[in-house]
Amino acid sequence: MKTYIARQPIYNIDKSLFGYELLYRNSEKNCYSSVDDDKATRELTYNVLSEFDFNSLTNEKYGFINFTKDSLMSDLPLLFNPEKIIIEILENVLLDQVLIDRVAFLKSKKYTFALDDFIDDGTYHEILPYIDIIKVEYNLLDSDIRTNIAKKYMNSKRLIAERIETQKEYNDAINDGYKLFQGYYFSKPIMISKASINIASSTYLRLWREISNEEPNFNALADIIKVDAGLTYKLLSLMNTPVYYRGRKITSIKEALLWLGLNETKRWVMLFFLRDASNTDNDEFAKLSLIRAIFMEKLIVKLGYRKMAQDTYMVGLLSMIENILEEDIISILDTLDLSDNTKAALINKNGIIYEVLGCIKEYELRNWNKVEEFNQRYNLDKDIISSIYLESLKYADDMLKIKEI
Known part of the structure; x- marks a missing residue:
């Protein structure tokens, strides 16, 4: 499975x-699919x-994302660093007082807002005080309208x-007074794709059960995440983004969640639910990774x-990531600030943990002579x-069973 963004x-x-507008894509076709706008925002996020x-x-510049x-x-905007994201309000968003209050709240949290397809017809008058950037579809408007917008707002907004x-x-x-520019004259949207990891359906079900509780149990969430290699990788990747990174190596799932905090963990898990991330095809990958761990x-x-x-468990769980991501393990793990013991085993291929990993690999291949050499050593x-x-096999079977709710 591949994930696409333009x-x-x-x-x-x-x-x-100045930055990039990040656009939803769900296939190799570089065009917007006719999907629900809310779904597009959730999946892009x-x-x-x-x-x-x-x-x-974004090349460490600004990233524009359309929001319905x-x-x-929802909590989706709060998952982003307010210093980097620009929340773009779609032209078909209907204003009411609840939405205006929400924008005011997010503005108090230092988020930056852009209005898309602005024509200055009074529709967004009440929300304009919170808007930082106005986007004008330049070649679709009469010259006098786009010129008047520039004259009216060039001193108070970025255009x-x-x-x-x-x-x-x-x-x-430029002559009208616009300072920022976007369009095919400079570049069409460029597609980016990468192999994706899905969450095992059994893990997803347990996550949803726990997060639905009035007071989710922090330790229970850690235990659920711990048994799924794909989810572990996603958590560690999240912890190494500028929003959450604290300059400290993460050595366990529980430690990552402690740094993340319960509220942010709930938002993160809800993000998976909103995207409907379960995929039964990935259960076998989860099981094999868990057995190794x-x-x-x-x-x-x-x-x-x-x-x-703990380091050894992490090595076992991540040891098959390379198979599903279609990338070499070095480039994958370079994005995760793991412990020295973990990197020694997975990247440098030395140390006692690496030898233990070798033992389970030989056992899986039924190379009994190699297993016996390990025993003697x-x-x-x-x-x-x-x-x-x-x-380990029994434990993995028990953990990955899907039971009726």
């Missing part, structure tokens, strides 16, 4: 980059936060002339390295490895 640059008057790195998408009324009223398609339109917009944790403790148990009884594997 981005179209927005330039300053000197043609330096999910993809930006969980599949891509926001700063990389429902998405503005973007969008749909600039020719040199003449660019020159005219449990097996390796039990074995490292058996070998006398109890302090390395660490003076283990020949039945220990099989016993630990069967325990």
Whole structure:
């Protein structure tokens, strides 16, 4: 499965980059699909936060994202760093006092707002005090309308002339007083894609059950996330975004959630639910990853390295990420600020954890001679490895069963 995003640059008057408008895409076709606007906003938000790195998408400039009324009223905007995102209010959003109050609240949290397809017909009069940027579809408006908008607002708002398609339109917009520009004259939207990880359906179901409680149990959430490799990867990726990163290496799922906090965790889990992220095709990947994690944790403790148990579990859980993301493990893990022990095993391929990972791989391949070599190296009884594997298999089967609500 692949995830798609398109981005179209927005330039300053000197043609330096101001930012990108991030656009919803759900296939290799570089065009907007006829989907519900709310769904498009939810999926784009999910993809930006969980599949891509926001700063990389925007070259550390501003990122414009379209928001519907429902998405503005939700917690979605609060998942973003207010210093980087520009919330673009769609032209078909109907104003009422509840929405105006919501925009005022988000404005108090330092969020920046843009109005899309502005024609100055009085529709947005009540919300204009909270608006920072006005976008005008330049080549679709009569010249006197777009000129009057510039004269009226150039000293109080930033003005973007969008749909600039020719040199003449660019020159005219400059003469009118516009300072920011977007359109095919500069660049069409550029597609970006990457392989995506889905959450196992069983994990998703348990997450939804727990987060639906009036007071979700923090430890229970950690235990649920811990058994799913895909969800673990998404959490660790989230923790390394500028919004949440605290300059400290994350060594466990529980530690990541403690740093994130319960409210932000609830928002994050709700984001998965809103996107309807469950996918039964991914359960086998989750199961194999979990078996490795449990097996390796039990074995490292058996070998006398109890302090390395958390790192070893993480290595086992992440050891199959490379298979599903179609990227090399180094480029994947470089985005995650993991412990030195974890990186030693997965990247440098050395250390006791790497040897334990090698043992489970040989066991999976039924290379019994290699497994016996491991037993002899660490003076283990020949039945220990099989016993630990069967325990891990039963644990994974129990954890990934989907029961009726």
